[in-house]
Each structure stands twice: as C-alpha cells, then as structure tokens.
Amino acid sequence: MGSRLTTEEVKARLSSLEGWTVEEGKWLVKKYRFSFFTGSIAFVNRIADIAEAMNHHPMIAIDYRMVTLRLTSWNAGGLTELDFASVVRYDEAYAGSADDRTP
Numbered sequence: 001m002g003s004r005l006t007t008e009e010v011k012a013r014l015s016s017l018e019g020w021t022v023e024e025g026k027w028l029v030k031k032y033r034f035s036f037f038t039g040s041i042a043f044v045n046r047i048a049d050i051a052e053a054m055n056h057h058p059m060i061a062i063d064y065r066m067v068t069l070r071l072t073s074w075n076a077g078g079l080t081e082l083d084f085a086s087v088v089r090y091d092e093a094y095a096g097s098a099d100d101r102t103p
C-alpha cells in the first residue's frame with residue numbers, strides 16, 4: 001500500500017494522466033463514456049479483474065452509458081502509489097475495449 005503521497009506528489013502524477021481529478025484531496029475520480037450500456041458492463045468487468053489482481057478496489061458507479069470510478073487507498077486514508085498504478089491500468093482497459101465507446 002505504501003504511505004500517503006504529498007499534495008505535490010499527487011499533482012506531479014496527475015500531470016501524466018488524462019481525465020482524472022482529485023476530490024477532497026484523497027479521491028481520484030474519472031468518468032468513462034460508452035456507446036452502449038453493454039459497453040459499460042464489459043468495462044466494469046475488466047476493472048473488477050484488475051482490482052482483484054491488485055487487491056485495490058475502486059468505487060464504481062454505472063449510469064447507463066457512463067461509468068464513474070473513484071479510487072483512494074482507504075487503509076492509508078488518502079492517495080498512494082497504488083492508486084496511480086491502478087488508474088493507469090484502468091485507462092489501459094478503456095483504451096483496449098472494443099468500439100463500444102462514444103464516437
């Protein structure tokens with residue numbers, strides 16, 4: 001899990017990510033959009049596999065063709081390296097998904 005990152009460390013890591021925001025100083029949040037509801041579900045299943053493999057789990061909201069992920073290291077009470085390693089994998093899963101995304 002590692003220790004909590006400083007605000008500066010969080011900002012530096014955010015600069016290499018796209019579409020992620022920080023909420024309350026401790027949650028990484030991103031919305032992913034799809035062309036079909038089934039695209040949302042397929043993506044969530046990919047995220048579930050990643051989360052289980054990393055033993056690091058996001059909050060997931062499925063709103064029809066939009067999936068919102070929110071991630072923090074709850075044991076550490078804030079953002080750690082594991083959060084940033086996870087969101088890179090989430091973005092890869094989205095990039096690799098079929099053309100079930102909003103054109």
Ligand SMILES: C[C@H](O)[C@H](O)[C@H]1CNC2=NC(N)=NC(=O)C2=N1
Pocket residue numbers: 055056057058071072073074075076
């Ligand atoms: C017991 C289990 O390993 C821990 O509760 C794991 C599970 N998944 C987790 N996920 C996240 N996001 N943060 C954690 O601190 C965490 N801890």
